[in-house]
Amino acid sequence: MSELRRRPLPHDFHPPVAAFEVTSEGFDEGATLPDAQVHAGGNTSPQLSWSGAPEGTRSYAVTCYDPDAPTGSGFWHWVLFDLPASVTELPAGAGAAGGAGLPDGAVQARNDYGTRDFGGAAPPPGDGPHRYVFTVYAVDQEKLGPDENATPAQVGFMLRFHAIGRARLIAEYEVPA
Numbered sequence: 001m002s003e004l005r006r007r008p009l010p011h012d013f014h015p016p017v018a019a020f021e022v023t024s025e026g027f028d029e030g031a032t033l034p035d036a037q038v039h040a041g042g043n044t045s046p047q048l049s050w051s052g053a054p055e056g057t058r059s060y061a062v063t064c065y066d067p068d069a070p071t072g073s074g075f076w077h078w079v080l081f082d083l084p085a086s087v088t089e090l091p092a093g094a095g096a097a098g099g100a101g102l103p104d105g106a107v108q109a110r111n112d113y114g115t116r117d118f119g120g121a122a123p124p125p126g127d128g129p130h131r132y133v134f135t136v137y138a139v140d141q142e143k144l145g146p147d148e149n150a151t152p153a154q155v156g157f158m159l160r161f162h163a164i165g166r167a168r169l170i171a172e173y174e175v176p177a
Helices: 152-162
Strands: 021-023 048-051 059-066 075-084 130-139 163-173
Touching: 021 130, 021 163, 048 130, 059 152, 075 130, 075 152, 130 152, 152 163
Parallel strands: none
Antiparallel strands: 021 048, 059 075, 059 130, 130 163
16 A cells, blocks of 8 residues: 555544535546546536435535645645535536635635635646545534634634534546656
8 A cells, every 4th residue: 555545534533423425427436536626627626416414414514635745734625614504516616716606605715725716636746646535524503613714724623523424535636747
C-alpha cells in the first residue's frame, strides 16, 4: 500500500455516526474523477444525490477533501453547509461562485484555493493518484453556526459535534509527470 493510501480521511477523527448513501451521475465509487471536476478542466461541482439520512436530520453539509495533497494537512476543495433538510440532491455546477445554484440559506465557506465555491482537482504532476472525498453530513440543527468567512477547520470542528450521519463518495485523479 502506498503512502498516499495511508493518509487518514477527515472523518476518521470524528465520532462514529449513522451511515447513509451518496451517489453521483458523473462517477462511481473508486472511479477516476471526470474532467468536469478538474480545476484545469470544467472546474464544476458534481451532481450529488443522497438518501437514507438518519431521523433528526435538520440540515446537511457537503465537503470535498483531498487527503493526499502534499501539504501536511490535505486540501479542502469545497465546504458547503446549512443546506435545508428537504434537499437531497445538488445538480452539477451547484457549487459555482455566488451560490446561484444552491437553495436559499446554503453557505459556501472558503476552500483552500481561498474562494467560496467548488475548486476542482489539481494534484501536482507526477505526485500519483489523489483521492477526492465527497462527504455529505446529516446535521442535527438547521444552522451549523459559522458564516461564509469560516475556514474548513472551523466548519469541521462544528461538524464533529453536530453530524448525526455521514455519507461519502471517493474518486481519484492524477496528473502524469
